[in-house]
Amino acid sequence: MITLRADWVLPIAGPPVRNGFVALEHGRIVAVGDRPPEDAVPIGHVAILPALVNAHTHLELSYLHERVPPSGSFNDWVRTLMALRRGHPDPAAPVILDAAKRAIAQARASGTGLVGDVSNTLETVALLREAGMAAHVFHELMGFNIHDPAGKVEQARAKAQAASVDERGVRISLAPHAPYSVSPALFAAIRADVDAHPNGVSTVHLGESADEVELLRYGTGMTRTVLEELGVWSDTWCPPGVSPVEYLSKLGFLNARVLVVHGVQFEGGDLARLKAMGSTLVSCPRSNRYVGVGEPPLEAFYAADVSVAFGTDSLASVADLNMFAELVEARRIAPQVPARRLLHSATLTAARALGFERDYGSIEKGKCAALIAVRVPDQVDDVEEYLVSGIEPDAVTWLDAGGMHA
Numbered sequence: 218m219i220t221l222r223a224d225w226v227l228p229i230a231g232p233p234v235r236n237g238f239v240a241l242e243h244g245r246i247v248a249v250g251d252r253p254p255e256d257a258v259p260i261g262h263v264a265i266l267p268a269l270v271n272a273h274t275h276l277e278l279s280y281l282h283e284r285v286p287p288s289g290s291f292n293d294w295v296r297t298l299m300a301l302r303r304g305h306p307d308p309a310a311p312v313i314l315d316a317a318k319r320a321i322a323q324a325r326a327s328g329t330g331l332v333g334d335v336s337n338t339l340e341t342v343a344l345l346r347e348a349g350m351a352a353h354v355f356h357e358l359m360g361f362n363i364h365d366p367a368g369k370v371e372q373a374r375a376k377a378q379a380a381s382v383d384e385r386g387v388r389i390s391l392a393p394h395a396p397y398s399v400s401p402a403l404f405a406a407i408r409a410d411v412d413a414h415p416n417g418v419s420t421v422h423l424g425e426s427a428d429e430v431e432l433l434r435y436g437t438g439m440t441r442t443v444l445e446e447l448g449v450w451s452d453t454w455c456p457p458g459v460s461p462v463e464y465l466s467k468l469g470f471l472n473a474r475v476l477v478v479h480g481v482q483f484e485g486g487d488l489a490r491l492k493a494m495g496s497t498l499v500s501c502p503r504s505n506r507y508v509g510v511g512e513p514p515l516e517a518f519y520a521a522d523v524s525v526a527f528g529t530d531s532l533a534s535v536a537d538l539n540m541f542a543e544l545v546e547a548r549r550i551a552p553q554v555p556a557r558r559l560l561h562s563a564t565l566t567a568a569r570a571l572g573f574e575r576d577y578g579s580i581e582k583g584k585c586a587a588l589i590a591v592r593v594p595d596q597v598d599d600v601e602e603y604l605v606s607g608i609e610p611d612a613v614t615w616l617d618a619g620g621m622h623a
């Protein structure tokens with residue numbers, strides 16, 4: 218057993234502890250608290266906290282970093298992304314896999330220990346396992362005008378099974394992309410598959426752009442134009458005439474085990490509905506800005522008491538996978554939300570949403586010793602506020618039961 222002593226310990230499950238300690242054995246937390254024992258090893262002017270959780274990213278798109286320019290128009294961003302992806306038909310091309318590997322390493326170096334990774338190809342599963350990064354991989358399906366949704370789901374299920382999953386470290390389930398790219402029948406088939414499997418969490422992009430809202434209300438607008446351009450529009454689809462949240466709850470897709478990503482366009486009624494259903498709302502504020510859909514109403518999310526998590530989204534729409542940088546943007550947009558709640562979102566809320574709360578998300582006895590130490594200057598009094606003010610990877614060190622390693 219080793220006991221580490223630090224200026225600060227942030228259990229997340231409780232308030233920060235000044236001059237705290239954490240005791241670790243066999244890769245697990247065995248004790249945490251104030252009044253460190255005599256033999257505790259001092260690790261200095263740092264805050265010990267649980268590894269951060271990135272609840273939404275697409276590692277397989279890492280090779281598109283800085284290749285899709287920031288946009289004032291979401292649809293232009295989508296058009297460029299789709300053109301680039303269609304020009305790269307081999308999902309296992311070295312350029313794609315190498316970029317994903319570097320992205321995983323970058324996420325880890327900035328303190329992330331668990332990710333919710335969205336993948337169309339499942340090429341990232343092996344990379345995550347190799348890197349020892351815990352993950353829930355969402356095998357994402359699209360199909361707005363497909364004829365055999367059950368067959369598509371069956372195929373995807375077989376592929377997920379074949380990806381040789383290690384239930385502890387990397388899990389896989391199916392997920393629909395978004396209401397404008399998935400038909401009602403495909404939503405139903407995915408829901409049936411997710412329900413049939415344990416650890417059955419799922420995710421969906423929802424309420425990202427104003428065009429999506431227009432499409433669902435009236436069946437018109439730029440999203441429709443883009444779908445027509447891509448040759449995937451369906452003439453049999455009828456606009457439901459409701460908000461994105463109402464639409465997916467009427468389809469029976471939303472529940473407490475769904476991570477709803479973005480919500481930039483959500484209003485009071487949507488938030489109340491999500492709260493009632495227990496879904497987690499994953500906000501990716503830096504990506505929202507990059508793709509030109511505006512700012513998420515974060516203060517309203519928290520005021521509605523919805524479970525909020527954060528994600529970086531992919532490197533095609535964000536500068537880096539540093540979750541601390543995402544917290545800076547969240548702090549800027551939501552100055553009234555206490556730093557403690559933002560940190561809870563980036564750790565325990567997200568770990569719970571992904572179904573990893575037994576091991577991740579907080580410093581509590583029995584959980585896995587996936588802990589980081591963040592350098593904190595001596596004079597800092599409000600450590601939580603400091604941690605959402607911008608932490609660079611060089612201030613982050615990983616801890617484990619054997620001591621410290623960079």
Ligand SMILES: [Zn+2]
Nearest residue numbers: 275422530531
């Ligand atoms: Zn996304």
